[in-house]
Amino acid sequence: MIAIYPGSFDPIxxxxxxxxxxxxxxxxxxxxxxxxxxxxxxxxxxxxxxxMIEHTTSHxxxxxxxxxxxLTAEFAxxxxxxxxxxxxxAVSDYEYEMQLATANMTIAPDVETVFILAKPQxxxxxxxxxxxxxxxxxxxxSFVDDYVAEKLMEKYRKGVEIY
Amino acid sequence: MIAIYPGSFDPIxxxxxxxxxxxxxxxxxxxxxxxxxxxxxxxxxxxxxxxMIEHTTSHxxxxxxxxxxxLTAEFAxxxxxxxxxxxxxAVSDYEYEMQLATANMTIAPDVETVFILAKPQxxxxxxxxxxxxxxxxxxxxSFVDDYVAEKLMEKYRKGVEIY
Amino acid sequence: MIAIYPGSFDPIxxxxxxxxxxxxxxxxxxxxxxxxxxxxxxxxxxxxxxxMIEHTTSHxxxxxxxxxxxLTAEFAxxxxxxxxxxxxxAVSDYEYEMQLATANMTIAPDVETVFILAKPQxxxxxxxxxxxxxxxxxxxxSFVDDYVAEKLMEKYRKGVEIY
Amino acid sequence: MIAIYPGSFDPIxxxxxxxxxxxxxxxxxxxxxxxxxxxxxxxxxxxxxxxMIEHTTSHxxxxxxxxxxxLTAEFAxxxxxxxxxxxxxAVSDYEYEMQLATANMTIAPDVETVFILAKPQxxxxxxxxxxxxxxxxxxxxSFVDDYVAEKLMEKYRKGVEIY
Amino acid sequence: MIAIYPGSFDPIxxxxxxxxxxxxxxxxxxxxxxxxxxxxxxxxxxxxxxxMIEHTTSHxxxxxxxxxxxLTAEFAxxxxxxxxxxxxxAVSDYEYEMQLATANMTIAPDVETVFILAKPQxxxxxxxxxxxxxxxxxxxxSFVDDYVAEKLMEKYRKGVEIY
Amino acid sequence: MIAIYPGSFDPIxxxxxxxxxxxxxxxxxxxxxxxxxxxxxxxxxxxxxxxMIEHTTSHxxxxxxxxxxxLTAEFAxxxxxxxxxxxxxAVSDYEYEMQLATANMTIAPDVETVFILAKPQxxxxxxxxxxxxxxxxxxxxSFVDDYVAEKLMEKYRKGVEIY
Numbered sequence: 013m014i015a016i017y018p019g020s021f022d023p024i025x026x027x028x029x030x031x032x033x034x035x036x037x038x039x040x041x042x043x044x045x046x047x048x049x050x051x052x053x054x055x056x057x058x059x060x061x062x063x064m065i066e067h068t069t070s071h072x073x074x075x076x077x078x079x080x081x082x083l084t085a086e087f088a089x090x091x092x093x094x095x096x097x098x099x100x101x102a103v104s105d106y107e108y109e110m111q112l113a114t115a116n117m118t119i120a121p122d123v124e125t126v127f128i129l130a131k132p133q134x135x136x137x138x139x140x141x142x143x144x145x146x147x148x149x150x151x152x153x154s155f156v157d158d159y160v161a162e163k164l165m166e167k168y169r170k171g172v173e174i175y
Numbered sequence: 176m177i178a179i180y181p182g183s184f185d186p187i188x189x190x191x192x193x194x195x196x197x198x199x200x201x202x203x204x205x206x207x208x209x210x211x212x213x214x215x216x217x218x219x220x221x222x223x224x225x226x227m228i229e230h231t232t233s234h235x236x237x238x239x240x241x242x243x244x245x246l247t248a249e250f251a252x253x254x255x256x257x258x259x260x261x262x263x264x265a266v267s268d269y270e271y272e273m274q275l276a277t278a279n280m281t282i283a284p285d286v287e288t289v290f291i292l293a294k295p296q297x298x299x300x301x302x303x304x305x306x307x308x309x310x311x312x313x314x315x316x317s318f319v320d321d322y323v324a325e326k327l328m329e330k331y332r333k334g335v336e337i338y
Numbered sequence: 339m340i341a342i343y344p345g346s347f348d349p350i351x352x353x354x355x356x357x358x359x360x361x362x363x364x365x366x367x368x369x370x371x372x373x374x375x376x377x378x379x380x381x382x383x384x385x386x387x388x389x390m391i392e393h394t395t396s397h398x399x400x401x402x403x404x405x406x407x408x409l410t411a412e413f414a415x416x417x418x419x420x421x422x423x424x425x426x427x428a429v430s431d432y433e434y435e436m437q438l439a440t441a442n443m444t445i446a447p448d449v450e451t452v453f454i455l456a457k458p459q460x461x462x463x464x465x466x467x468x469x470x471x472x473x474x475x476x477x478x479x480s481f482v483d484d485y486v487a488e489k490l491m492e493k494y495r496k497g498v499e500i501y
Numbered sequence: 502m503i504a505i506y507p508g509s510f511d512p513i514x515x516x517x518x519x520x521x522x523x524x525x526x527x528x529x530x531x532x533x534x535x536x537x538x539x540x541x542x543x544x545x546x547x548x549x550x551x552x553m554i555e556h557t558t559s560h561x562x563x564x565x566x567x568x569x570x571x572l573t574a575e576f577a578x579x580x581x582x583x584x585x586x587x588x589x590x591a592v593s594d595y596e597y598e599m600q601l602a603t604a605n606m607t608i609a610p611d612v613e614t615v616f617i618l619a620k621p622q623x624x625x626x627x628x629x630x631x632x633x634x635x636x637x638x639x640x641x642x643s644f645v646d647d648y649v650a651e652k653l654m655e656k657y658r659k660g661v662e663i664y
Numbered sequence: 665m666i667a668i669y670p671g672s673f674d675p676i677x678x679x680x681x682x683x684x685x686x687x688x689x690x691x692x693x694x695x696x697x698x699x700x701x702x703x704x705x706x707x708x709x710x711x712x713x714x715x716m717i718e719h720t721t722s723h724x725x726x727x728x729x730x731x732x733x734x735l736t737a738e739f740a741x742x743x744x745x746x747x748x749x750x751x752x753x754a755v756s757d758y759e760y761e762m763q764l765a766t767a768n769m770t771i772a773p774d775v776e777t778v779f780i781l782a783k784p785q786x787x788x789x790x791x792x793x794x795x796x797x798x799x800x801x802x803x804x805x806s807f808v809d810d811y812v813a814e815k816l817m818e819k820y821r822k823g824v825e826i827y
Numbered sequence: 828m829i830a831i832y833p834g835s836f837d838p839i840x841x842x843x844x845x846x847x848x849x850x851x852x853x854x855x856x857x858x859x860x861x862x863x864x865x866x867x868x869x870x871x872x873x874x875x876x877x878x879m880i881e882h883t884t885s886h887x888x889x890x891x892x893x894x895x896x897x898l899t900a901e902f903a904x905x906x907x908x909x910x911x912x913x914x915x916x917a918v919s920d921y922e923y924e925m926q927l928a929t930a931n932m933t934i935a936p937d938v939e940t941v942f943i944l945a946k947p948q949x950x951x952x953x954x955x956x957x958x959x960x961x962x963x964x965x966x967x968x969s970f971v972d973d974y975v976a977e978k979l980m981e982k983y984r985k986g987v988e989i990y
Contacts, residue, residue, distance in 0.1 A: 013502070013527070034613055037583075037613075038502070038583065038584065038613060038615075082311045082312075083307070083308065083311045083313050086311070086313065094526075094527065095527065100599075100616075101926075110299070110589075110618055111264075111298075111299035111301075111304075112299070113299075113618045114298065114299035114618065114621055115299050115300070115304055115308075117618075117620065118317050118318075119308070119313055119314070124523055124526075124527060124617065125617075125618060126527075126615050126616070126617060127589075127615070127616035127617075127618075128613065128614075128615060128616075129599055129602045129603065129606075129614060129616075131606065132603055132784035132785050132787055132788070133784050133785065135784055135787070135926070135929065136784070136925070136926035136927075136928075136929035136930050137930070138926075141926075141930055144898070145898065145930075145934070148897045148898045148901070149897070150897075150898050150901065150934055151934070154933045155933075176339075176364070197450055200420075200450075201339070201420065201421065201450060201452075245963045245964070246959070246960065246963045246965050249963070249965065257363075257364065258364065263436075263453075273426075273455055273951070274916075274950075274951035274953075274956075275951075276455045277455065277458055277950065277951035278951050278952070278956055278960075280455075280457065281969050281970075282960070282965055282966070287360055287363075287364060287454065288454075288455060289364075289452050289453070289454060290426075290452070290453035290454075290455075291450065291451075291452060291453075292436055292439045292440065292443075292451060292453075294443065295440055295621035295622050295624055295625070296621050296622065298621055298624070299621070408637045408638070408639075409633070409634065409637040409639050412637070412639065427763075436625070437590075437624075437625035437627075437630075438625070439625075440624065440625035441625050441626070441630050441634075444643045444644075445634070445639055445640070458947035458948050458950055458951070459947050459948065461763070461766065461947055461950070462762070462763035462764070462766035462767050462947070463767070464763075467763075467767055470735070471735065471767075471771070474734045474735045474738070475734070476734075476735050476738065476771055477771070480770045481770075571800045571801070571802075572796070572797065572800045572802050575800070575802065599788070600753075600787075600788035600790075600793075601788070603787065603788035604788050604789070604793055604797075607806045607807075608797070608802055608803070665828070665853070686939055689909075689939075690828070690909065690910065690939060690941075746852075746853065747853065752925075752942075762915075762944055765944045766944065766947055769944075769946065776849055776852075776853060776943065777943075777944060778853075778941050778942070778943060779915075779941070779942035779943075779944075780939065780940075780941060780942075781925055781928045781929065781932075781940060781942075783932065784929055
């Protein structure tokens, strides 16, 4: 069984890593897909995001990272994936995910969207929370891996506008 | 009984058409109102949106299309409408609609907001879903009328940035 | 246009009356339907509920009250109603109503469920809130009509167990 | 990979069957678990529920049915299952499921709860909807398999109180 | 400032204790109120619930426990409390609490309902979760204090039906 | 007890004033904090927002206004505040607030986020509702104080783009 886990990962947080570890233990191969539409408006380039994901998931031998393009459900088909993993945290997430999953049922009926619940301690955690904290010089160690924290602080020190 | 059905219709989807058909069977006259604040940020001009609505609702004799301006509830009053139709799909819609309807109760107490539920197969469907699919060359036939699909693909081929 | 407004009305509150007044102004005839499955488990008999509804809606000439039976959507058909009115207050209401409306689309596709939003001051108000307050000798005048308040206090004084 | 799909299945609906078919295609073995706490308050006995599930899933060779007992997550462990399948339909479902899944993370950390979204046309459908329709002699064919419909009508004709 | 924290506490969980500790640090005096309507349908008597609360909050010098009666908001007034503390965990909680708080605004406008968010690790935890686990001989130590766990297991061994 | 009430207040509405009045009666000192990240994208400058807040809360002797900076929870610590007040109106608010409050538990565990429910008549009311109405020359007197209404109409007449 091959599964993809798509997202913007701008940057990867402990919440993503939790989902990745749990999903990786359920499938033969987990492909993390950085979706392509968002590069311009992002904080990190795709190359930077990919490097941070690879660094923080290097302990998982069946996980790989690619940059995606086109419709996610169709990209899953191209990668030979039967399953698309999604993490859900809150009701507003859930609604958005439900609409997306329903659209994907029409676009690619053979790709099943499967939801895994984030651990409670990560239920509030998003990439933008991490960036807000970095921008304000707050402590990042409960939110992202040290390697990612360093990259975030670096961006911030350079005066790059981070959203 | 005159009713309005306001929205941005950028472009009209099968979800909108479902609501229009059902609302039109309940009232004497249904006026579809393209609300004016959004032209600049839209994908289609008001003229294009109007044409697509007229094309896809031409089988409904008591339906007409106008471009609105000002506050929607006050525009309803100008059109002699007692009822404002709103389609609801998801809980997040519902909350937004509830806030809007409550504000409108204060602004125009004589105009009643009336909600009609989208059919389940259209519950995930929005104009932006259709545009995402068009931008990625996906199949549009479950989402919009052929006429609208053609217009969407045309925009896309011209390289117009579609959000 | 004939519409029904089904419910248990055990007893009728100011929230119900608000919905009834607004719905009655939109249709030719509004039939309030006390649904039949609930008599045993209710606080008031159907006859008592009917009397309280008739008393508190006597100022509305196009409103009548009946006791229903069977599936609500099919009962609407029997009454010649094209529209079923539902009031919505909260998200949990909304979800339940959405499921009900979707089931009814299948059972009686020619009967349209139409939602009207309760006024904000009644958004928290249910028959059971009124009963809780009555059971504890609280002031009822913001919640139910004086006539209904009297009937509620009477039940309470008789020591009838009110849920 | 072994997965369980727990529930009360009182009785099995087309919504359950949809989830079962999709889950069965993702795992090596899917065990449907009728959870034990509910027999007394149910409409059908465990034996009847089991028979109806077996009848309507006989086309799926990797699906079996058992009656469970104890905590569901611990029962999953006993069955050698790494995955617990849950279908979600609405936000209120989602919240309940999220609380359950979080409790199960503590009770049996090695069993992963995995959510699959019901198809839109089944998003409103529950066993109790089917029973309400049966009790009122409504048409059941959009809701449950013919075999289950017959069993439901039989219960109803016998005058058994169905909740 | 005097505050009450009303609930059924049948029995007290770590989730309740978290709210109590945090609330107690904000006010001069915190009165835990076991509300009276529920004794018959509960698992523990009021005396047992009170004892378990007193045992598990004995480290908090400004906390006391009483059994309430009547409407909670009116009981707050009788106790001289300006504030009613409520813990919220999930959206469905939130809606119920919002309705209750709105009703209380009308009943006792001088008593302010104040919400404190449960810690994420307790967001799924309720008294009934704890009872389900006890009934099935599961491990209780992440859910309730050892003293409460013992009382729960005792009830269970006696064969008392626990809901 | 010192509390802060953070927000963008662009501009202050009757909904904010309701929360401020109720919060101010519960604490010794309430500091309204205009959070700093938003100035550029706002309609009013911080100086204008501060002046409008001071004007409309001048009847409350224990209320002051400052412009904040950095992370809100850390700013609360700098101001010596133990409590952060948040108003909640709708479920979508609630989810966002819950995520924020959970993040703040980690950043500043000694600052407690406390939620107060907006009065029902203000449950739909936001600064952007007020601005939409002003932009369309609607009546503002149910939404903002006369002083604020004047400032809003002034902005509007100057042709400033208001979002």
